Amino acid sequence: MNTYLFAGYVVVWTVLFLYLLFLNKRQRQIGEDLKSLSDAIRRRNK
Amino acid sequence: MRSLKLIWILAEKDLRLEYRSRQAFLTTFFFALLILVVFQFAFDPGSTALREAAPGVLWTALLFPGVIQLNRSFQLEKEEGTLHGILLSPVERSLLFSGKFLANWVFLVAIDLLIVVAFVIFFNFSFEAKLAWILLLILLASAGFSAVGTLFAAMVSGIRTREVLLPILLFPIIVPTILAAVNGTQEVLLRHQPQFLVRWIQLLSAFDIIFLAVAFIVFDYVLDE
Amino acid sequence: MSSTNNQDFLPRSQKWLQISGWLLPFLYVLIVAALYGAFLYAPRERVMGEVQRIFYFHLGSAWNCFLAFFAVALAGVLYLVTRNEFWDHVAAASAEIGIVFATIVLATGSIWARPIWNTWWPWGDPRVTTMLVLWLIYVAYLILRSSLPDGEKKFKLCAVFGIIGFLDVPIVWMSIRWWRTIHPVVIASSGGGLAPKMVHALMIAVPAFTVLYLTALLLRTAMHLHQGVARELNQAVLERGRP
Structure with a gap:
């Protein structure tokens, strides 16, 4: 019983x-998106 | 008056197209026939279990070919680029929905009637006056099915995976229709309790009215061209 | 056009994240209180025994599942009226959390049904079967979402499906109830007389799950928004980056 x-x-x-794990994974993806974004911007401004 | 005429013109176009080629009609009918036959093999021949399950088998055989027809109804237009033409003509989109709905409905009822004949023969029921009740169930159930189905078919018409997506979206929504149709048929063929049959007919009518109205209103949003 | 829309919401999303942060301590306290209520405070049910203690979290999830799906439909209507992508983020977040709750409801319901009614899946029970159909509808909603590229068309179609799915719920309920009354009834519905202490435990468990829902909704909506902004900015950089 x-x-x-x-x-x-x-x-x-x-x-x-x-x-929660799924949310964590999504959050990391967003972080990666933002990182690649800031990289792209830096490269362009160089 | 003008809108009724427009709806009829739109529906007639589809039906005439189908009448000339008869391609979809024959394939969907054959598909439904196959389902009826396959279910015979799933049960012992002539067993009571098969007889009890017969209404469910009938509606399964009507459901799957119906989805094929719904998918076709917008696919042909997309392939030939004729949807653009219709959308450019001075026809309200809700009327386009009504025309498509009407064509699908007529098509499904015609197919369903033939299937019922095959069903009565395969499952050894007899042709009697009470089959008229099944005709009524078919009219009502395929109205609800085409109302939601036409709307969803228009929604998925631009998506690559539309063939699977349409039943995935459609079947959970039409659960009440399926339940009412199967149980109504059971009352007609096996149990003969008119008060329950009336109840299922009421449920089907309510479903039809609600979702015809909703689909008519929201159809505007689902065509993007 | 939509890009300005998403980015306008960025400062506000910070606020939501803050609020969901403030909600967290309440959430912890409430969940602990709900556990206390379910396991220690509420008396042992006389007929069903200890298993009945699933009920508090089961009902808390069920209530929030309906709340979440109502929010999906409401956000759908608001999207169609305002054409603001923000409402699509809310609908997407809410549908996802709703499915989490619905999964909990179905799983705990099934585990509860086995010892009490001696069946894993009481098909004749309108609550169980309606919940299953709900689950199917909203999984279909998420499949529809994932099979469309982001854009106005996706938001419109999902809004329409969310609204239709919610309108379907009462009809599904009615049809399954009639189906059940016609078939021989195996399961007598329990319920009715709950001891006062059980009601108290329920009155903690339901708000605890509601706070959980709200926290998750704020967090997930903000995440959807941030994802949208990142996507749009990436695209903008790519487009302007080309010579």
Whole structure:
């Protein structure tokens, strides 16, 4: 009986954690976009 | 009056095109026939399980060919570049939607009637007056199906993956139509409880009215040319 | 045109990030309180036993799932009226978070149904099945999003689909309820009498998840906006960089 309760909360936290990981990945992508942008601008201004 | 005439002109154009080539009609009919046959092999022949599942099989056989037809209805226009012509002519886009909807609806009802004949033969039901109720279910269900389907077909017409995308978008939205059609057919063929049949017909009508109205209003937004 | 639009929102996005930062401490406290409420404060359910403690987080997710999908439709309407790309960012963020909540609802519901009703998937239950259809609709929404290049057309199509998807929810609900009443009912719906302490626990869990939703929405909308700005600037540099 309690196994199900445990499994339920494991699922809740796992899903939330996976979403956090996904957000983190997206955030890194944005960081890379911005970096390549600033590189491009620097190259042009040289 | 003028708009009704315009709608008819637009629908007639599509239907005439189809009548002349009969290409889509024959392929979709054959596809539906194949589904009916394949399901026969999935069950023991003549078993009660097959009879119980028959309404579901019928509507599955109507659903998939329907999607093919919907995809075609804008694809031909895109390929031939005729959509531009229609959009340039002084026709409101909502009327273009109505014309497309009407053509799809007539096409689907015609196909569905033929399929029902094949279904009655393959599944060993009898031709009796109560099949008129199935005709009503077909009229209502394919109206809702074409209303949402025509709108979505226009939406995905410019996307590379449209063949898969259309059913992905369409099937979850028309869940109520599928449920009502299958269960209504079950009442007609197997259970004979008129009060439930009436309920499903009411649900189908409500779905049709709501989504015809919504699609008519928002169609303006989905064609970009 | 749209580029100025996105960049106009940049200063404001800093504000959202700040707000979501302020919300975080509240979120931590509320989640801990909700856990306390679910596991220690709320009494053990007499019939269902300990498993029933899934219910608090289950319902908290369910409520916010509906909230998120309502926000998708609302943002869709606002986009079609104002043609401001900002509303598309909100819709995209909200749909994504809504799917996260819907996944939690479906998974916990299934785990709960197994010991109580002896079935992983109670198809006859209108709540479960409606939630599944909702999940399918919004996954389809995200697939539609990902198969279109950014631009006005994508925003319009997604707005239309978001609105239609939300309008469909009550009809799906009705149809599944009728379907269930006609078929033999295996599952008697529980609910009704909740002990007062259970209601209290629920009154913490639901706001806790609502704060979680709001925090995630602010954060994700800002991220979408920043992504849009980076994309546009990159394009501008590329175009002007050519001789």
